[in-house]
Amino acid sequence: MALAENSASEKAHRGFGGHVLYVLSENPITAVAFGLFALIVIVAILGPLITPYDPLESNAARALQAPSADHWFGTDSVGRDVFSRVIIATRLDMMISVAAVALSFVVGSIVGSIAGYWGGWMDAVTGRFVDTIMAFPLFVLAMGIVAAMGNTVENIIYATAIINLPFYARVARAEVRIRREAGFAQAARLAGNTDIQVLALHIFPNALPPMMVQISLNMGWAILNAAGLSFIGLGVRPPTAEWGIMVAEGANFVVSGEWWLAFFPGLALMIAVFAFNLLGDGLRDIVDPRQRT
Amino acid sequence: MFLDVENLNVTFKTRRGLVSAVRDVSFTLEKGETLGIVGESGSGKSVSSYAIMRILDRNGRIANGRVSFDDMDLTAFSNREMRELRGREISMVFQNPRAALNPIRKVGHQIEDVLRRHSRATKYTARKKAIKALEAVRISDPEKRYDAYPFELSGGMCQRIVIAIALACDPRLLIADEPTTGLDVTTQKVVMDLLAELTTRRGMSSILITHDLGLAAEYCDRIVVMKDGEIVEQGKPDALFARPANAYTRRLISATPRPGAEIGDLVDPPLPSPPRPELGAPLLQVKNLSKVFGHGDDAVTAVDDISFDIREGETLGLVGESGCGKSTTSSMVMRLMDPSNGEILLNGKPMTDVPAAKFARDPRRASLQMVFQDATDSINPRFTARQAIADPIRRLTDEKPNGRVEELATQVGLPLTLLDRFPHQLSGGQKARVGIARALASRPKLLILDEPTAALDVSIQAVVLNLLAELRASLGVSYLFVSHDLHVVRLLCDRIIVMRKGRIVEEGDTASIMDNPTDDYTKTLLAATPMAPRADRDEVDIAITAKQAIAE
Known part of the structure; x- marks a missing residue:
């Protein structure tokens, strides 16, 4: 009765953990990205517990010291420890980017799925709405939103979410x-599934793998965007520790030779963006059941 | 010896280690000969030919063995030398002509590409030569078709373009890998006749790779049967069919639908054909059904005023080639699509009062279910078999899914241990069973079978057809069997409707349609299916007994 039918049954079952391990071992770059990502998450969670100094405490006697055994990343113009500030800033930057990406993922998926499933006038309306957002230079749009709505962390999140929305809507629609x-x-x-059940339970989950790539790329942009807004003086205000502000403040001292002020927060920013951009492929392989054999 | 393959071994590096796809395969091919390589999916028939062409995937390699072509050892050739050879000395025709052609280039330019690549034409002569190549494959109005894009041409035309490209540089060996799979039977005949005529006239050797024994028997001088990467038998078609020595070959021959064979004869050992259910009152009545797509000048009539009935326990066959409107008809009967005109009645009550968009919540949804053509495409890749079968139970019935899923799995012969697998972890036959179990989950009265075996190997097709016959006998459901293949439909159906261009051209009892077709189109359809020479069961039995006697 079963000629070819038994061939599949020989394939051993593997758990989700085994699958993740396989994806990581098959692609070392993904493993590196996951390692960096884990590091960033741990630092963000532990934050205050692992900082050697209070990130906000100034000490005029120790101002502008170069990196040393006491102050690994040196100190800034008012004597605050740069290492502690870089560590503390991780949580805020991550929070902004995760919240913004989550928001644009949810709203963009809903808008895009509806447009893709029903088409017609709904597609036309949401399509034009998304085109309108895309028509603005995105960073300038974010600046405008924050400037108009007020200089708060929430508004940075909303602005970042709005400018990223079109990408999710388009991927989900397609x-x-x-x-x-x-x-x-x-x-x-x-x-017997209704249209909404067909869309939400059957079709949308199959759109997740490409959406995952989008999320991971977007996390990098979101961090850069939040830091960029802070850099030009919108959003998070000093003395709060945030990578963008720290780079902005440190930039003034680069010409006079105090390179570490801008270098270390910039490095943190670069590592975070790098990790998220590399994460995409691995994440897609993990959420796609077809990659599991 | 023109082509001599000796002890060819091909291995693939996969996640579960090295897999050997082809083991110790040896065969030869003379000048001007046509060799058929026949086997089911996974038999290694395509991989062998890719190995000859040296176009294996990156993770596959020729582990050992020799391929000598005109006394040159191809396995020792560099990639550059192989590139020179491909297209000029050996060329290939692929399975899906649309995928083999570049969708954004004019077909004429694609023929020129290969001519220019092998310096058979210059910038100035290329156009003329490309048009000549189009003429050679009998494309009417080649001057005009030169500028066509693949999407503007039918499947059969596209395959002719692919053949034109393959033959443009007068190769000495042509490898055709399932050249007509996916084409209609009438188109298949035209394409195969053309291919046979061109290779004969040019004195070329060719290899035809196919899963269809009938096709191989009709067009090949010699046949090699492969199974699980090994050659199990080879010989001349007549001898092979009359006295198959290998048990697998015998099983393959008996699984191929042919005139005279009953459904139980397809499996080995033969099963008694299950009883046909008693016919009851009319279950489904279709009256003057039409469907028009588009508006005004662009309007296309896909289904044009058709009427038919299905009684309780009856199986009706709906046969026609692609574009005849059979899929549109089944979508309308399934209430996935609203008709433009006409009525569909279930148990004498009209169903068209509830629009298709709202029908998912209608109590009659459970009575109408469907088995889809492509089991792979029709099961959600993120659902396990259990979830896929449980879905309709949860939505359409009050039963507890768990026990019922297992009951259904047992009914369709799906091992319970496979229920927690994802579709890609199941074989084609297992997926077909999941699809049937899901369709039966809501205890339907009418099941539409939309080419349920088109994507399956013949041996699995035989098993699935028998399963469907058993289920019909035990559950008393009615079937509407939609297919392009009259010889498959015949096995299961009481009555047959033949459709062409949206209209019913012939309708009648299975026997009268098969034996005395009145319409010319039905006759053409019947004649176009390639038939293997009849293997006489008695003769086979005598051969076996004789062998056993000698062995003893």
Whole structure:
């Protein structure tokens, strides 16, 4: 009865953990990215527990010292420890970017899925709305939103979420659209699922792998965007520790030779963006069940 | 010896270590000969030919063995030398012509590419030569078709373009890998006849790789049967079919639908054909059904005023080639699409009062279910088999999914241990069973079978057809069997409707349609299917007994 039918049964079952390990071992760059990501998350969570100094405490006697055994990343113009400030800033920067990306992912997915599934006038309306956002230079739009709504962390999050929304909406629309008439969507309709159930339970989960790549790339942009806003004086205000502000403040001292003020927060920023950009491929492989064999 | 393959071994590096796809394969090919390589999916028939062309995937390699072509050892050739050879000496025709052609280049330019690549034409002569190549594959109005893009041409035309590209530089060996899979039977006949005529006229040797024994028997001088990466038998078609020595070959021959064979004869050992259910009152009535797509001048009539009935326990076959409107008809009967005109009645009550968009919540949804053509495409890749089968139970019935899923799995012969697998971890036959179990989950009265075996190997097709016949006998459901293949439909159906261009051209009992078709189109359809020479069961039995006698 079973000629080829038993061939699949020989394939051993592996758990999700085994799958993650396989993806990491197959692609060393993904492993590096996951390592960096884990480091960033741990630093963000532990934050205050691992800083050697109070990040806000100034000490005029120790101003502008170069990196040393006492102060690994040196001190700034009012004698605050740069290492502690870089560590503390991780949590704020991560919070802003995660919240902003989560918000644009949720709203963008809903808007894009609806446009992709029903098409017609809904597609036209959401399409033009998204085009309108895309028509602005995105960073200038974010500046405008923060300037108009007020200089707070929440507003940075909203601004970052709004400028990233179109990317999610477009990916979700395209991914849903190609699956709208797929066999499994038809089968789901026959199984008594309503349109919303077909979309939310059957089609959308299949659009997740490419969305994951988008999320990971976007996290990098979101961090850069938040830091950029702070750099030009919008958003987070001194003396709060934030990578963008620290680079902005440190930039004044680079010409006079105190390179460490801008260098270390800039390095942290670079590592974070780098890690998120590399994470994408690995994340896609992990959420795609077809990669599991 | 023109082509001599000796002890070819091909291995693939995969996640579970080295997998050997082809083991110790040896065969030869003379000048002007056509060799058929026949096997089911995973038999290594395509991989062998890719190895000859040296176009294996990056993780595959020729572990050992020799491929000598005209006394040159191809395995020792550098990539540069192989590039010179491909297209000029050996060329290939692929399975899916649309995928093999570049969608954004004119077909004429694609023929020129290969001519220029092998210096058979210059910038100035290329156009003329490309048009000549189009003429050679009998494309009407080649001057005009030169400027066509692949999407403007039908599947059969695209395959002719691919053949034109393959033959443009007069190669001495042509490898055709399932050249007609996915084409209609009438188109298949045209393409295969053309291919046979061109290779004969040019004195070329060719290798035809196919899963279809009938096709190989009709067009090949010699046949090699492969299974699991090994050659199990080879010989001349007549001898092979009359006296298959290998058990697998015998099973393959008996699984191929052919005139005279009953559904139970397809499996080995033969099963008694299950009883046909008693026919009851009319279950489904379709009256003057039409479907028009588009508006005004662009309007296309996909289904044009058709009417038919299905009684309780009856199986009706709906046969036609691609574009005849059979899929549109089944979508409308399934209430996934609203008709432009006409009525569909279930148990004498009209169903068209509830629009298709709202039908998912209608109580009659459970009575109408469907088995889809492509099991892979029709199961959500993120659902396990259990979740896929449980979905309709949860939505359409009051039953507890768990016990019922297992009951259904047992009914369709799916091992319970496989229920927690994802579709990509199941074989084609297992996925087909999941699809059937899901369709039966809501205890439907009418099941539409939309080419349920088109994507399956013949041996699996035989098993699935028998399963469907058993289920019909035990559950008493009615089937609407939609297919392009009259010889498959015949095995299961009481009555057959033949459709062409949205209209019903012939309707009648299975026997009368198969034996005395009145419509010309039905006759063409029947004649176009390649048939293997009949293997006489008695003769086979005698051969086996004789062998056993000698062995003893």
